[in-house]
Amino acid sequence: MTNLNLKQSPRENGRVYLSIEKGYRDQATGKPKAKTIKSLGYLDVLQKEYADPIAHFKEVARKMTAEDTAKKKLTLTINMEETLPMDAEGRKNFGYAAILKIYHELSLDDFFKNKARHEPFKYNTNSIMMLLTISRLLSPGSKKKAFEEKGRYFERFDFSLADVYRALSHFAKISNECQRYLHEQIAAKYGRDTKTIYYDVTNFYFEIDEADEFRKFGKSKENRHNPIVQMGLAMDADGIPLHYELFPGNKLDKETFRSVIGEVRRKYDTGRVVVVADMGIITGDNIYYLTGGKNLNGYVFSFSVRGGSGIFKDYVLNSDDYVGTDGRPAKEDAEFKMKSRRIARDINVTLSSGKTAKKTVYEKQVVFWAKKYADKARAEREELLKKAKALEADPQKYNKATSYGAAKYLKNLEVDTETGEILLAKLRPQFDSDRVAEEEKYDGYYAIVTSELDMSDAEVIETYRGLWEIEETFRITKSTLEARPVYVSREDRIGAHFLTCFLALVILRLIQKKTAHRFSAAKILECLNSIACSNEQENIYLFDYRSEISDVLGDSLGIDFTKKRLRLGEVKNILAAVKK
Numbered sequence: 001m002t003n004l005n006l007k008q009s010p011r012e013n014g015r016v017y018l019s020i021e022k023g024y025r026d027q028a029t030g031k032p033k034a035k036t037i038k039s040l041g042y043l044d045v046l047q048k049e050y051a052d053p054i055a056h057f058k059e060v061a062r063k064m065t066a067e068d069t070a071k072k073k074l075t076l077t078i079n080m081e082e083t084l085p086m087d088a089e090g091r092k093n094f095g096y097a098a099i100l101k102i103y104h105e106l107s108l109d110d111f112f113k114n115k116a117r118h119e120p121f122k123y124n125t126n127s128i129m130m131l132l133t134i135s136r137l138l139s140p141g142s143k144k145k146a147f148e149e150k151g152r153y154f155e156r157f158d159f160s161l162a163d164v165y166r167a168l169s170h171f172a173k174i175s176n177e178c179q180r181y182l183h184e185q186i187a188a189k190y191g192r193d194t195k196t197i198y199y200d201v202t203n204f205y206f207e208i209d210e211a212d213e214f215r216k217f218g219k220s221k222e223n224r225h226n227p228i229v230q231m232g233l234a235m236d237a238d239g240i241p242l243h244y245e246l247f248p249g250n251k252l253d254k255e256t257f258r259s260v261i262g263e264v265r266r267k268y269d270t271g272r273v274v275v276v277a278d279m280g281i282i283t284g285d286n287i288y289y290l291t292g293g294k295n296l297n298g299y300v301f302s303f304s305v306r307g308g309s310g311i312f313k314d315y316v317l318n319s320d321d322y323v324g325t326d327g328r329p330a331k332e333d334a335e336f337k338m339k340s341r342r343i344a345r346d347i348n349v350t351l352s353s354g355k356t357a358k359k360t361v362y363e364k365q366v367v368f369w370a371k372k373y374a375d376k377a378r379a380e381r382e383e384l385l386k387k388a389k390a391l392e393a394d395p396q397k398y399n400k401a402t403s404y405g406a407a408k409y410l411k412n413l414e415v416d417t418e419t420g421e422i423l424l425a426k427l428r429p430q431f432d433s434d435r436v437a438e439e440e441k442y443d444g445y446y447a448i449v450t451s452e453l454d455m456s457d458a459e460v461i462e463t464y465r466g467l468w469e470i471e472e473t474f475r476i477t478k479s480t481l482e483a484r485p486v487y488v489s490r491e492d493r494i495g496a497h498f499l500t501c502f503l504a505l506v507i508l509r510l511i512q513k514k515t516a517h518r519f520s521a522a523k524i525l526e527c528l529n530s531i532a533c534s535n536e537q538e539n540i541y542l543f544d545y546r547s548e549i550s551d552v553l554g555d556s557l558g559i560d561f562t563k564k565r566l567r568l569g570e571v572k573n574i575l576a577a578v579k580k
Helices: 053-071 096-105 108-116 125-138 143-148 161-173 175-189 253-267 284-291 310-317 371-393 433-440 457-465 467-480 491-514 521-530 548-557 568-578
Strands: 004-010 016-025 032-042 091-093 196-205 228-235 241-248 274-277 298-303 336-350 356-370 445-450 532-537 540-543 565-567
Touching: 004 032, 004 053, 016 053, 032 053, 096 108, 096 125, 096 491, 096 521, 096 548, 096 568, 108 125, 108 175, 125 143, 125 161, 125 491, 125 521, 143 161, 161 175, 161 491, 175 241, 175 491, 196 253, 196 467, 228 253, 228 467, 241 253, 241 491, 253 284, 274 457, 284 298, 284 336, 284 356, 298 457, 310 356, 310 445, 336 457, 356 371, 356 457, 371 433, 445 457, 457 467, 467 491, 467 521, 491 521, 491 548, 521 548, 540 568, 565 568
Parallel strands: 196 274, 274 298
Antiparallel strands: 004 016, 016 032, 091 532, 196 228, 228 241, 298 445, 336 356, 356 445, 532 540, 540 565
């Protein structure tokens, strides 16, 4: 307990003003501060009422301290024979206060309330989205599961399960507007770096057998034979999601690019951008769309070494001009080396008439080699080579599915297109050692092409490496947030599901940003789930978890997660404070 003290403040007119103040430590700066608890008046005026105002009010401050201390102490009577009531579920989560803090800093409550103002429905869409977002982070699953678990929080979620499903159509309708609003809030309150934008595509499967107009069969990132939906995601330079769009499952990755990046360029006030993406996006149309032939916007794209021309492969394998990280010629035993050149390259661009024309782009090619990547490639191939040799020895033990990955290292391999069975033709499958030798030559080599001719090689490589953030984002969405399989089937409800996932992901990334990226997403959510309490007696809740992570989260967000016991009123006051 911090003592209350009498403060004597001299004024410029020579008079002294008395007040009672309480000291505390500022959570943002860590510096000691004080705030006035009670203003008393000028000393010369108080002397007319009290013989010794200073002594009198020092005693008042002491008594106030004692009374405040007494309020925080109570005696609990425990009956060891007491039994739990039937169906008791007294445990409550309190870590969700951190989620609510970011949710309200982004003014998402205002957005959802405003968007529902002129709608005919009566249910509270902000309250529903709060539950769905919290549940997606702390207890991911179906919408029904989220509704059934709403009692684990201190909030008054006053709506039905039917209301939740009805609200999904409304959320889908305002999804794009919500994303733009979120961007404006982040830019104003946290800062946005959109000079560099990362772009990638993933897909989400549905556990259904038949495709429909939206959920279609396509190339699954997880090699599952299920209908999928494609998601194109743009992310800012700090790893905070910026904008996403959903596409039918048969949409190619490269075909999503202009829709998503075009929306960002038109609606997000980014100015000139440099887009970073992998080789699945690199087409002449996409490059020309960005640059307009005049370098209006820029790109940093990965470029296939193994799929490159013979001239390009010769350039990659030529040891001349490679340098180390110090800029000096690379040694033979170097673990990393890089080089670059500026070239004019012809690309094929589709004209508005539908015809194709060649356009010239001036770009920089950066090539680098890393021993750790070479070792990784060899280790991964080794497993496939073992499988390929086993397949060569006994082909009938395998089929198209079980030979996946290893089949490319065999010649004369024929597969029944209908059954997937491996056929024993006149020529038996034979291990292709020439294919292996050709692949091994390029282990550890990577190439990047960029419009940014003046960007240093190291900066180009470092910029491209930031793409792992978006890959990690997809992993978090699919695993930690359990965004798939998707439990809703209508297209509008699918859209609402991914809006919820997007909001949850943004909030999680902002929590990481506030905590200086000290902890992984999984560790943060594990901690927030563990910050929970049980009703000990009447309105007193007992907490049983504290860690380094919870302390850092509390300090960063201005929430005290250190108390062992809190009254219900104190819990509600904290939750009310994070919503301001």
